[in-house]
Amino acid sequence: MNTNTQRTYFHVGQKWHFFIPAIVVAISGLIPLGYLIAKAFDVESAELVENLFRWRNAKLFLNTLLLTVGVLILDILLATPAAWLTTHSDLRGKRIFSVLCALPLAIPGYVMAYALLAIGGNNGIFAALFGKSLPRLSGYWGALIALSFYTSPYLFLNLRSALLGLDPSLEESARSLGCRQFGVFIRVILPQLRPAFYAAGLLICLHVLGDFGVVSLMRYETFSYALYIEYRIYTPSAQNYAAWLALILLAFTGCLLYLETRLLSKTVLHRAGHGTSRHRTLTPLHKWKRAGYLYLSLLFIATVGIPAGTVFLWVFRGFEVSALNGVLEALVGSVGVAVPSAVGCAVLAVPFAYIGVRYSSRFSNTLARIPYIIYAIPPLAFALSIIFFLGSRETIIVLIFACILHFLAEATGPVRSSLYQASPHLEEAARSLGCSPIQAFFRTLFPLLTRGMLTATALVFLATMKELPLTFLLRPPEYETLAVNVWDYTGEAMFAQAAPYAFVILIFSALFISPLIHKEEK
């Protein structure tokens, strides 16, 4: 394969089509970072050093690392087989299974934690069903399981998108050279999935690093737990301390990004042969078919069935029909933010992915990873800085703008993966036939990116449907969303009233992402 494909294709003068939008987005997203740094140096606090360099913080950091590694491993174990089964095997109902595997993303983390907690214990669901109580989940294992369940779709969707884009001739060549089925998977398919693994891995890491809902309910103290505590206190010194904790997390994110850049550099995955790739033939599972169905069903029961079942049981805890009054309004509110955010992210992800894949200067590598830095800024600080700079113009536009900037990182991964699989020769050919760079992009490359963009849309849509902190601080008065209602009712221990809102999130998310997943396959 040609390993020197990355640099030589375009003249400097043509870069601006992608660089200008990326730079504009990056600058607007990094203003909050500036605000955070300003806050960090705002107050001269004597206790800051003392607070920052406590043994406790080191312990929390270690806890965070352990949890992150654990979640990554468990997610790989959960999502890789599922992604392969729903794309390459000859199982039936792959499309439905795909939607179901993506669905845990529609469940807010704290609801997942509540659900898992509800199974065990004296009067838990398990005890009610089988008359014997299970111990209640908590601590490291509780946090690990809850976080893995609801972050596994990140890996699943990224892998699936990459698997669908694989060129089957590679596998065929490997097989013709004597590789067995499993060997093909390890030696040919897995290396092709690297960008997808890294992109999803980054998102999962950032999720674990920023999570408060799950770890606090599971009583496992991590670094972000400490951060959230400080944000609950409005004294200037606490804000100052919180800003430093946030900067430490950002520095850690920076390290992860650097690592990922090193791992991905010089990756060339597009096909080098002539013509277009052939349609794939599915791998027959024969006697393993049943095991395949069983695996996907168990995964569904664990990651969606348990939380959905728990939410259903909430209905029996004093439901009042009046709780349904606000559901439609909240649905319109949620969709009103989620759809434009998802589409906006999918579109804006293209320049970032393009810069990251097609250029490889230090500048382009940094620029392409800025969405992840923005994503790692604690949402509360992000929202406050927007309030600081824009005043209190709480319009829906500001909220959507904030969501697009925040969730852009979720969209870049899938788009980048599909870009890796698209050959730059196509653009070159179009250019040589007299197309302008823009024409060349839209005629040749863009159709190949739709798969990644659809995955990106689905991911951001699901994430925005359950978004809380940005919505809380930036929504206009009287603007309701489903997620806010679920949070509000569960917080006041009115679980029965929270149930319909949680269900509508789940059902509507499934309805929205199934056409995307359907289209992806074509």
Added chain:
Amino acid sequence: MFKNRSIIFNYFFSIFLLLVFIGTLHAETITLYSGRSKSLVDPIIQQFEKETGIEVKVNYANTTQLAAKLLTEGKKSPAALFWAQDAGALGAVSKEKLFENLPKSILNKVPKIFRHDDGYWIATSGRARVLAYSSERVKTEDLPESVFELTQSKWRDKVGWAPLNASFQAFVTAMREQVGEKRTEKWLRDMKDNGTKTYPKNTPIIEALDAGEIDLGLPNHYYLFRFKKGNSKFPVEQTFFKAKDAGNLVNVAGIGLLKNSDNKKTALKFIEFLLSPKAQQYFVSEVFEYPVTEGVIPNANLLPLEELLKIVPKFDLNEMDDLEGTIKLLRRAGIM
């Protein structure tokens, strides 16, 4: 497909803009930042709108988030009123001098302990700290009489608390005032050493009592009633400690008028309404909170106000803005 969806969105968005437009034409509107959740206060706000014809534009969020928002916005804030869930947040906004002094006519409606010394804010309802216990595993005669007994070895690994909760922090502030820094710090350390379990907020404490994870907990008083509403046999009960014990603190939900609001007269009407018998009765009967004015029919589940005032420890909600000191103590004890 996307086209259709964006059309739908545009449609709703233009309706939304239209509503905003109509809203601005409306003669009297006030903007309220409510740290009290919509599920609790929406009915009473609607009642106010119906009776007065004044439109209340509400921004709901956590009390803490709204306090942070107000402090970030400073004088530019569009809010006329800030209705908070705890005295500490009101104290923080008072400290920045963002609140207007309330008129005497309003302040005099409540006992002195339920308002700010300089009249920057006034309580709208009371929320008590209680001892919740598992009725399956703890006999009433074994219950501790004082919050200080929770450090005994017989309660090892059996107590739950929520030290991140603003009400809990208010309780620690009150304890510092009552028994001094040293004894409070010792209590916090002893509690931690005794294996006290940390929950993020009150609801999970009650759930953990039900599940058998703990036997005793230190939540606010009104959550349990909501569990009981759905299941009258719910195996958790609650009680107060002995009279004047630090564990019996009453925190408040309270409201303040922002200096920069251009519509103060209208905003004051809302505060007056919250202190009216009708609103107070709503807090008592529907939200299970304590009233701050007299002449309310007591809730059978709650102590009458006079009784409650007899058992609460001496405290001064004005001191609640000394959150900094409490945080320092919690950090030193390794709890946060």
